[in-house]
Amino acid sequence: MRLMLELGVADLAATRFAVSPLHETLRALPLLASPDQSAMNRPWVRWALAELDRQPLRMPRVWPLLVTGLPYMPEFLFPAPSGKSPDLDEELAAVCATPAGAVRTSLRNVFGEGPWPDTATDLSERPAESLAEIAAEVADYHDRLIAPHWERIRSVLDADISYHAGLLAGRGARSLFSDLHPDLRWSAGQLFMTDAEHWQADPSVTLGPDGLVLVPSVFGWPDRSIKKATSTQTTLLYPARGAATVWQVPAAPGALGGLAALGAPGALGALGALGGEVPAIESLLGAPRARLLGALRSPATTSALASNFGVTPSAVSQHLAVLHRRAWSTGSVSAAGCCTKPPSWGWPCSTRP
Amino acid sequence: MLVVLELDVADLAATRFAISPLSETTRAILLLARPSPATVNRPWVGWSRGQLERRPLRMPRAWPLIVNGLPSYPEFLVPAPAGRAPGLDAELARMCATPAEAVRASLRRVFGDHPWPDSATELFDRPAESLAEIAAELGECHERLIMPHWERIRPVLEADIAYRAGLLAGGGARSLFSDLHPDLRWSEGTLTINDTDERSSVFRVTLGPDGVVLMPSVFNWPQVSYSKATSTQTTLVYPARGTATVWEGGVTAGGTAAEAVEELLGAPRARLLVALRSPATTTALARRLGVTASAVSQHLAAMHRGGLVDRQRSGRTVLYQTSELGLALLAGARTREAGCG
Numbered sequence: 075m076r077l078m079l080e081l082g083v084a085d086l087a088a089t090r091f092a093v094s095p096l097h098e099t100l101r102a103l104p105l106l107a108s109p110d111q112s113a114m115n116r117p118w119v120r121w122a123l124a125e126l127d128r129q130p131l132r133m134p135r136v137w138p139l140l141v142t143g144l145p146y147m148p149e150f151l152f153p154a155p156s157g158k159s160p161d162l163d164e165e166l167a168a169v170c171a172t173p174a175g176a177v178r179t180s181l182r183n184v185f186g187e188g189p190w191p192d193t194a195t196d197l198s199e200r201p202a203e204s205l206a207e208i209a210a211e212v213a214d215y216h217d218r219l220i221a222p223h224w225e226r227i228r229s230v231l232d233a234d235i236s237y238h239a240g241l242l243a244g245r246g247a248r249s250l251f252s253d254l255h256p257d258l259r260w261s262a263g264q265l266f267m268t269d270a271e272h273w274q275a276d277p278s279v280t281l282g283p284d285g286l287v288l289v290p291s292v293f294g295w296p297d298r299s300i301k302k303a304t305s306t307q308t309t310l311l312y313p314a315r316g317a318a319t320v321w322q323v324p325a326a327p328g329a330l331g332g333l334a335a336l337g338a339p340g341a342l343g344a345l346g347a348l349g350g351e352v353p354a355i356e357s358l359l360g361a362p363r364a365r366l367l368g369a370l371r372s373p374a375t376t377s378a379l380a381s382n383f384g385v386t387p388s389a390v391s392q393h394l395a396v397l398h399r400r401a402w403s404t405g406s407v408s409a410a411g412c413c414t415k416p417p418s419w420g421w422p423c424s425t426r427p
Numbered sequence: 428m429l430v431v432l433e434l435d436v437a438d439l440a441a442t443r444f445a446i447s448p449l450s451e452t453t454r455a456i457l458l459l460a461r462p463s464p465a466t467v468n469r470p471w472v473g474w475s476r477g478q479l480e481r482r483p484l485r486m487p488r489a490w491p492l493i494v495n496g497l498p499s500y501p502e503f504l505v506p507a508p509a510g511r512a513p514g515l516d517a518e519l520a521r522m523c524a525t526p527a528e529a530v531r532a533s534l535r536r537v538f539g540d541h542p543w544p545d546s547a548t549e550l551f552d553r554p555a556e557s558l559a560e561i562a563a564e565l566g567e568c569h570e571r572l573i574m575p576h577w578e579r580i581r582p583v584l585e586a587d588i589a590y591r592a593g594l595l596a597g598g599g600a601r602s603l604f605s606d607l608h609p610d611l612r613w614s615e616g617t618l619t620i621n622d623t624d625e626r627s628s629v630f631r632v633t634l635g636p637d638g639v640v641l642m643p644s645v646f647n648w649p650q651v652s653y654s655k656a657t658s659t660q661t662t663l664v665y666p667a668r669g670t671a672t673v674w675e676g677g678v679t680a681g682g683t684a685a686e687a688v689e690e691l692l693g694a695p696r697a698r699l700l701v702a703l704r705s706p707a708t709t710t711a712l713a714r715r716l717g718v719t720a721s722a723v724s725q726h727l728a729a730m731h732r733g734g735l736v737d738r739q740r741s742g743r744t745v746l747y748q749t750s751e752l753g754l755a756l757l758a759g760a761r762t763r764e765a766g767c768g
Contacts, residue, residue: 083436083616087600158597236740239596243588244511246638247600248440263436285599376728387728392721 077300079265079279081286086247088285091238092155093231095224096165097311099216100140100151101293103133107141114295117321122219131218135204136211138191146302148180151208154287154307159232162216166209168306174201176305183303226320227292229374234290234314254288254312255298267300282307290314363393429629430620430653432661434638439600439616441638444588445508449518450664451580452569453493453505454646456486460494465648470674475572484571488557489564491544499655501533504561507640507660515569519562521659527554529658536656579673579705580645586706586746587643587667589739607641608651608665620651635660643667669748672704688756696726696735700757703736706748 081089105112106126109119140147150172155165178198185194197204220227242250251260257268282304295313362385369379376394380387434442455471458464464472493500503525508518534543534551543551550557573580595603604613610621618639622630635657648666689697695718702712709727713720727747730736735753739746749757 081436083434083439084601086436086439087604087613087616090599090602091596235596239592240589242595243444243592246441246443248437260440263440388721388725391724391728395721395724 077267077279079267079281079286079300081263081265081281085281085285089247089288090158090285091235091288091290092157093159093228093235094152094155094165094289094309095160095162095216095220096169096212097152097155097289097309098227098231098291098293099162099212099220100136100147101291101311102220103136103140103215105293112293112295114318115293115321118223118293125219131215133211133215135193135196135208136215138193139197139208142184142191144184144188146184148177148184149301149304150177150180152301152309154282154304154309155289162213166213170202170205170209172201172205172305177201177205180303180305223320225378226374230292230314230316230320231290233316237315238288238290254310257298258312267298279308280304286310288312292317292320362389366390366393428622428627430622430632431629432618432620432632432634432639432653432663434616434618434634436616438634438638442600442641443511443638444591444641444643445510446512446581446584446588447505447508447518447642447662448513448515448569448573448577449522449565450505450508450642450662451644451646452515452565452573453500454644454664455573456490456493456568457500458646460490467648467671467674468646470678471576471646474678478571484568486564486568488546488549488561489568491546492550492561495537495544497537497541499537501530501537502654502657503530503533504565505654505662507635507654507657507662508642515566519566523555523558523562525554525558525658530554530558533656533658576673576678578711582706582708582711582746583645583667583669583673584643586669586739586748589746590668591641591643610651611665620653623650630655632656632661639663641665645670645673669706672706672749672754675704691756692735695722696730699723699726699730700735700749700753703747703749704754704757706739706746708744708746712747 102115102118102122105115105119106122109116139151151169153165153168153172156168160168178201181190181194181198185191190198193204197208238250238253241253248260251258251265259266259268279300280303282301284307287307287309289309289311290313291311292314294311295317298310298312300310301308362383365383366379369382374382376387376390379394380390383390455475458468458472459475489504492504504522506518506521506525509521513521531551531554534547538544538547546557546561550561591603591607594606601613604611604618608620610623612619612621632653633656635654637660640660640662642662642664643666644664645667647664648670650664650666652664654662688700691697692700695716698716699712702715707715709720709723712727713723716723727736730753731738731747735750735756736747737750739748
């Protein structure tokens with residue numbers, strides 16, 4: 075079964091990309107309940123669960139709304155990002171501004187005749203207050219479990235958008251969609267999405283005004299998802315290119331030291347699983363360059379690397395230049411700054427000594 | 428005159444950017460013929476005329492077709508680029524492959540009842556041979572007059588496309604069109620060009636298949652041009668951002684930094700500030716200035732932090748360019764020098 079979106083020329087002309095901290099934050103939540111949903115994100119799940127063991131986080135309002143086992147999530151929790159990259163506070167303000175009518179309609183769409191969690195009932199009865207409480211819970215959860223990783227996530231999302239912007243400019247929108255996800259196909263002015271089974275009941279999508287907002291996602295990986303109804307713009311979430319690199323953190327003091335300080339030994343094991351490679355690479359490249367190579371499995375700026383390793387940016391820059399000349403890393407730039415990431419052909423020493 | 432391009436959703440989805448050395452070459456030929464060329468490109472025109480006085484370039488076939496005194500030249504001379512940035516040879520090969528009928532139809536549209544130059548008549552009579560000869564002429568013209576500057580022109584075109592790609596991603600095609608040229612308007616699928624032609628008529632462009640190919644141009648500055656009818660895709664040529672910076676440092680490579688700026692920033696950074704009026708990569712700069720890439724990179728980082736240079740991604744490379752603030756600094760220094768006489 076296929077889902078068809080009929081975009082008018084004005085819709086396509088308004089279609090744009092955006093990075094959404096709120097989408098990422100909320101998409102990550104269900105993974106804590108069922109880690110198998112996204113194997114790639116398991117390192118984060120393990121780290122987050124260990125972190126929660128250490129100090130629990132209470133989310134009595136948000137959790138029952140998102141971790142439901144139902145096919146949909148309430149759309150008003152995911153307003154279309156208003157700009158290219160709003161911050162979390164702006165996005166939460168947009169959530170709080172959802173009209174009461176839209177909140178109730180969405181809750182009915184999601185929970186229907188089924189049992190309603192208390193928080194949904196409460197939200198339906200006093201939307202404004204409830205939304206404010208939800209926003210506070212989300213902000214708290216974001217600070218503890220997402221923010222520590224946001225810089226790396228953000229680099230990957232920005233790099234994805236840069237890549238797709240180039241594709242859009244060089245080959246046009248029609249070449250763009252199939253590159254976003256294999257389930258997407260553009261043909262003769264229409265966008266088709268191969269079905270996920272729950273579309274079968276009703277394959278229609280009611281487009282919001284002003285086209286689509288295309289949102290790359292790490293935590294939504296590997297799925298794509300589209301809002302079937304919306305009170306803002308229609309958003310299409312797709313897996314970011316290179317999402318897997320976010321969790322391939324090296325056994326570097328800056329990165330893992332930080333996690334160890336959080337008291338998450340499980341996370342050390344999970345995130346440092348590739349640590350065994352380091353000595354082999356070290357003997358080849360020397361310790362500083364090997365550490366850089368390891369760290370750059372996830373894109374980073376020269377200054378971020380320098381502060382991570384506690385060395386000067388110019389030292390990092392010189393090593394990177396050498397690595398770059400040798401094609402060990404690829405220089406590219408994102409909206410946020412100059413990033414460097416490892417070559418696409420993989421790693422020179424993948425066997426353990 | 429209002430020129431109207433009506434795009435349906437499939438046209439818009441196929442619309443893309445490209446860099447065309449052939450288009451730049453023909454636009455440059457038109458510029459050479461103009462008695463008072465646009466100010467920004469005057470340094471190049473002066474340089475080219477000097478070159479041609481020293482050693483003439485004969486284009487008996489191409490010149491009368493392009494410099495014809497009519498509103499347009501034959502569209503088949505610049506077919507829509509097949510990829511994002513084809514080489515000149517690929518473009519000329521495509522031109523030579525134009526079907527005889529398309530050549531004749533285009534010649535009739537352009538020259539109609541006007542007197543036909545000999546080369547047009549000949550092209551009409553034996554298209555294949557004539558096209559090959561025209562390609563040879565344009566190839567030579569490109570090599571002598573454009574190639575020596577291509578290393579500076581191309582980064583400006585690339586930087587323009589990178590900037591537009593950012594607009595496209597961040598705000599959609601409608602943000603793109605609203606920023607492309609002051610004479611362009613986008614509304615609900617209709618792209619309108621307010622042509623300089625004073626007539627109050629409306630001209631509807633018959634679109635080729637597969638949308639519009641948008642091509643930034645240095646030599647067509649400050650105008651926007653379009654192919655009225657086409658046997659390939661419809662092309663739209665618009666002035667590249669930062670065109671003015673291409674020749675600012677003079678036509679011959681180099682140019683001296685204002686001494687005041689040198690005093691302020693030190694010689695290496697002042698040289699970078701001047702060099703970056705036309706965008707370049709760290710490696711290209713290092714090569715041009717004969718210093719190490721890491722030295723350039725350190726200076727650029729400081730200059731970027733200080734807001735004197737902008738950084739932009741283009742494909743897999745990073746382009747630096749003197750920012751508005753940096754240009755203001757250079758201009759300020761020059762004004763003061765002049766004032767001190």
